[in-house]
Amino acid sequence: MNPHAEDHFGYRLVRRLGQGARDLQPHTRNRLDDARRRALQAHRRRRKTLGEVLLSRLTPALPDWRAALAMVVVLLMPVAGEHFHTATRVTQLQEVDTALLIDDLPIDAYLDTEFRAWLHHASQS
Amino acid sequence: MAASRLAVLICTLLIPAAVLAAPTWNELSAAQRQALAPLAGEWAAMDNAGRQTWIGIAERYDRLTPAEQGRLQQRMREWAQLSPDERERARDQYRALRSMPAEQRESLHDEWKRYRSLPPEERRRASEGNP
Known part of the structure; x- marks a missing residue:
């Protein structure tokens, strides 16, 4: 036509x-x-709104929420591991420090390494 | 979907910061401030791990006897002013001495007094096994 x-x-x-x-x-x-x-x-x-367009440009590697969730899990795993390690370490320090600070012996007794050696030799003699 | 992506990204950035942040002196509870009162001046200069350790100690404070509470508060500043290496050395020695047999452990306080009463030279010689 x-x-x-x-x-x-x-x-x-x-x-x-x-x-x-x-x-x-x-x-x-x-x-x-x-x-x-x-x-x-x-x-x-x-x-799409302007915000949605910008966000989708900034995160082109995230096709859907499952991929985003997987990325978050991957990113958080080392952080969670480090946090767990730190929390365990801090709890151990809290227990030892509390016991040490309320102990009958003063802090100096635990800083003086010769005291331990002296005790060792004194117990043998 | 865009909103959920944004929320996920924000959480990824904020959660570690929130997890690792330790409270300022004013953010402590009244009970924690009371237990840690000797450290008020040093608190701002402490790192996160140091603050978290003291917060845990403050949480145990109510379970201590008055005599233990007194000793704890009396020694807080001295302990906080030690270097990390010194604190670690003291902890190692504490663990070693506390793992001694019970009868030796009970006499530790008297042994410390006996040790301190010796002249420094004699202490050094005795610790080397040359009394």
Whole structure:
């Protein structure tokens, strides 16, 4: 079909549709109008906001939330391991330090390494 | 989906920081501040691990006898002012001495007094096994 014939066909089609629309019952016309509005609104909702567009550009390697969750788990595992190690170490220090600080012997007794050696030799003699 | 991605990224960045952060002096509870009162001046200069250790000690404070509480508070500053190496050395010696047989352990206080009463030269000689 050449361009002129296309234009002519389009013109005839619009005229025919316009005539058909005029012949529709008001109830039918209203239903079609409502359906058109809903379709336009649904189309607008699908468009991304600027924030969504920027975020998707910043995180192109995350196709869905499962991949994001997997990434978080991978990132948090060393942190959790380190945290567990630190927490265990701190708990041990808390126990020893409390016991040492309330002990009958003063702190100096535990800093003096010769005292331990002296005790060792004294117990043997 | 975008919102959940953003939340996930924020959590990834914030959780480790939240986990590792130790409270400032003003963020401690009243009971913790009371137990750690001798350390008020040193608290700001302490690292996170040091603060966490003291917080754990403060949590044990209520379970101590008044005499133990007194000794603990009396020794806090001295302990906090030691270097990490000195504290580790003291802990090692504490573990070693506490693993002694019970009868020796009970006499440790008297032995310490006897040791301290010796002249420094004699202490050194005796510790080398040359009385």
